[in-house]
Amino acid sequence: MRNWPLRWKIAHYSAGLAVAATLGGAITTWFVMRHAEIAAFDRRLTTDAQEFFRDVEHFEGGRTNSGPVFKEILVPLSLRNHLVEVTDATGAVLYLSPRLRQPFPRDGIKEFHNHKIDGKKVRVAEFSENGLTLRAGDDLKEINQIGRDIFLAMLGAIPTVLLITLFGSAWVASKAIAPVEEIRQAAKTITAQRLDQRLPVPPTNDEIAGLIEVLNATFERLQRSFEQSVRFSADASHHLKTPIAVLRAGVEEILVDVNCSESTQARAEGLLHRIHHVSSVVDNLLLLSRADAGRLELSKAEFDLGEVLEGVLDDAFILAEPLGLKVEADIPKHLLLNADRTFVAMIAQNLVENAVKYNIPGGRIRVEARAVNSTVEMIIGNTGDGIPKDRTGQLFERFYRVRGDERVPGHGLGLSITRELARAHKGDVELVRSDDSWTEMRVRLPRGV
Amino acid sequence: MQILVVEDEVGLARHIFRALTQASHELTIVHDGETALGEAEAKHYDLIVLDVMLPGMDGFEVLRRLRGAKMDTRVLILTARGEVSDRVTGLGLGADDYLAKPFAMQELVARVSALGRRFPEKAPMKLQVGDLVLNLADRALYRGTRRIELSAREVTLLRVLMREPGRIFSRTELCERVWEREHEYGVKLVEAFISRLRKKIDSPPLIHTVRYLGYTIREPE
Numbered sequence: 316m317r318n319w320p321l322r323w324k325i326a327h328y329s330a331g332l333a334v335a336a337t338l339g340g341a342i343t344t345w346f347v348m349r350h351a352e353i354a355a356f357d358r359r360l361t362t363d364a365q366e367f368f369r370d371v372e373h374f375e376g377g378r379t380n381s382g383p384v385f386k387e388i389l390v391p392l393s394l395r396n397h398l399v400e401v402t403d404a405t406g407a408v409l410y411l412s413p414r415l416r417q418p419f420p421r422d423g424i425k426e427f428h429n430h431k432i433d434g435k436k437v438r439v440a441e442f443s444e445n446g447l448t449l450r451a452g453d454d455l456k457e458i459n460q461i462g463r464d465i466f467l468a469m470l471g472a473i474p475t476v477l478l479i480t481l482f483g484s485a486w487v488a489s490k491a492i493a494p495v496e497e498i499r500q501a502a503k504t505i506t507a508q509r510l511d512q513r514l515p516v517p518p519t520n521d522e523i524a525g526l527i528e529v530l531n532a533t534f535e536r537l538q539r540s541f542e543q544s545v546r547f548s549a550d551a552s553h554h555l556k557t558p559i560a561v562l563r564a565g566v567e568e569i570l571v572d573v574n575c576s577e578s579t580q581a582r583a584e585g586l587l588h589r590i591h592h593v594s595s596v597v598d599n600l601l602l603l604s605r606a607d608a609g610r611l612e613l614s615k616a617e618f619d620l621g622e623v624l625e626g627v628l629d630d631a632f633i634l635a636e637p638l639g640l641k642v643e644a645d646i647p648k649h650l651l652l653n654a655d656r657t658f659v660a661m662i663a664q665n666l667v668e669n670a671v672k673y674n675i676p677g678g679r680i681r682v683e684a685r686a687v688n689s690t691v692e693m694i695i696g697n698t699g700d701g702i703p704k705d706r707t708g709q710l711f712e713r714f715y716r717v718r719g720d721e722r723v724p725g726h727g728l729g730l731s732i733t734r735e736l737a738r739a740h741k742g743d744v745e746l747v748r749s750d751d752s753w754t755e756m757r758v759r760l761p762r763g764v
Numbered sequence: 765m766q767i768l769v770v771e772d773e774v775g776l777a778r779h780i781f782r783a784l785t786q787a788s789h790e791l792t793i794v795h796d797g798e799t800a801l802g803e804a805e806a807k808h809y810d811l812i813v814l815d816v817m818l819p820g821m822d823g824f825e826v827l828r829r830l831r832g833a834k835m836d837t838r839v840l841i842l843t844a845r846g847e848v849s850d851r852v853t854g855l856g857l858g859a860d861d862y863l864a865k866p867f868a869m870q871e872l873v874a875r876v877s878a879l880g881r882r883f884p885e886k887a888p889m890k891l892q893v894g895d896l897v898l899n900l901a902d903r904a905l906y907r908g909t910r911r912i913e914l915s916a917r918e919v920t921l922l923r924v925l926m927r928e929p930g931r932i933f934s935r936t937e938l939c940e941r942v943w944e945r946e947h948e949y950g951v952k953l954v955e956a957f958i959s960r961l962r963k964k965i966d967s968p969p970l971i972h973t974v975r976y977l978g979y980t981i982r983e984p985e
Contacts, residue, residue: 556844557773560866564779567869580976591936595946626916633956660944
């Protein structure tokens with residue numbers, strides 16, 4: 316039920332409540348009815364008893380010294396159908412109604428109370444006047460029957476109540492939730508690239524309108540801080556480039572300065588390469604911040620992926636040699652792709668670089684490329700220890716390196732950049748396999764031709 | 765050549781000044797856009813080296829006003845952004861060439877002297893150093909009459925060297941020119957490809973190592 320739509324959750328809760336209410340109503344009604352019926356029963360018997368005594372009192376010539384005279388005819392007709400017993404002052408039984416087969420047991424209680432006679436519950440009371448005692452009562456069969464009928468009638472209504480509330484409240488709930496669905500659809504279109512979008516605020520003044528206003532304010536703040544952070548890294552990268560240019564020019568001057576000793580020049584050459592590295596990191600950060608802002612510009616043109624891979628494989632063969640790695644390639648002669656050539660080359664270069672870096676001595680590298688329908692697939696696999704299962708999720712995170720091994724060069728931006736570049740082309744990079752013998756990455760790019 | 769350099773970073777301006785003066789150009793250096801416009805109107809310059817990121821009026825605006833005032837002085841823009849949009853904006857506004865920071869100073873010198881030629885050179889169909897001929901159309905390399913097969917990277921590397929025979933390229937610069945972005949093993953690769961090229965080209969040697977500086981290609985003396 317947790318995963319049900321809200322509409323049906325509300326409907327089910329309402330239906331449950333309605334059934335419970337009906338049940339509660341039935342029980343209460345039954346209880347109140349029974350009480351009222353019993354009170355009426357008591358009243359009826361009391362009135363009949365009083366009528367009986369009045370008749371005895373006024374019966375003509377009935378009065379003797381020893382007290383009133385009992386005559387069966389004086390018992391009211393309405394009483395005769397009940398259980399009735401009349402005794403005189405000595406306790407001798409003067410009358411038993413037809414349904415009463417033996418006198419009531421004597422218990423001395425006058426008010427209405429329950430008695431067991433012949434295993435049946437009987438409600439009985441005792442009235443005394445002028446030496447005569449009338450005991451009248453009856454079982455509550457009729458009252459019980461009425462109660463049961465009312466109760467069953469209400470139970471019988473439950474399925475109807477259930478159905479009506481179930482569908483009724485589903486309808487009401489879906490009407491109430493309709494604006495929420497609209498919010499959901501509108502919010503779905505708000506992405507990092509379109510953070511300036513806002514949800515339409517309905518003209519109503521209800522909770523939904525309030526919620527949308529709060530959401531819009533949140534998007535506003537989100538957009539501002541996102542833009543700030545994107546602008547910050549872009550600005551920071553830009554402002555780093557000029558000082559790097561100064562550094563570089565300075566180091567290059569030492570390199571060509573004939574007055575400098577050879578060892579100084581050797582160190583300068585090393586520094587020059589460090590500067591090149593710093594400059595690449597800045598380039599990469601700039602590229603990532605552009606990608607984050609959705610403003611990575613692609614300069615697309617048609618080119619042969621085979622040619623690009625040829626260069627990348629050229630590097631791989633050179634690097635593989637001293638490590639004793641075997642490089643296998645399966646690349647078609649012509650594989651035209653309409654994309655940003657530089658970026659696609661970066662993707663291939665990054666992945667092949669990793670395949671060399673994280674390999675084992677005497678291992679293997681395999682590079683494949685092929686057209687699959689409207690996409691181009693590049694598969695780069697290598698032998699190696701593999702990426703631990705619990706780390707694969709972080710693989711594409713920035714500055715993340717699986718083993719933190721200082722001996723392996725790199726700054727941990729390669730894979731995240733690779734993925735951003737592929738995604739900028741509406742493609743992707745995935746890890747398709749990684750165990751202790753083989754790791755394989757797959758790049759998919761739309762051919763665009 | 766009379767060159768106006770517009771660069772707000774004093775340190776970089778000084779390095780540019782030294783490098784271009786050494787290449788026997790006459791330089792004037794200014795640090796902001798307004799001064800640059802005034803200077804360009806007051807005096808004739810053969811070339812303006814213009815930084816895009818300037819305080820106040822930026823380089824693009826300076827370029828727009830220069831072209832608006834019908835001044836056709838050649839302009840080389842220095843952009844801090846290697847992005848497509850800046851290159852396109854700059855060239856669209858009428859810049860003649862662009863260079864992304866950080867650049868190799870020798871590259872700037874080479875670009876400046878290329879822009880100084882009265883007629884822009886046509887892209888050559890083949891490059892030649894001594895009896896070594898690289899045909900750019902079909903990537904065929906000949907030493908005399910002997911044909912030499914080259915791999916993709918070898919062609920790119922040799923092309924960079926042969927475009928400017930005699931110029932010394934540092935390993936770093938070669939890394940930048942041959943690979944799309946920094947390659948982790950760039951230096952190692954440059955050395956490996958150079959040694960492969962040397963073996964293929966054979967003697968007499970044309971590619972020379974200049975200790976600590978890098979490599980150059982030139983005819984044997």
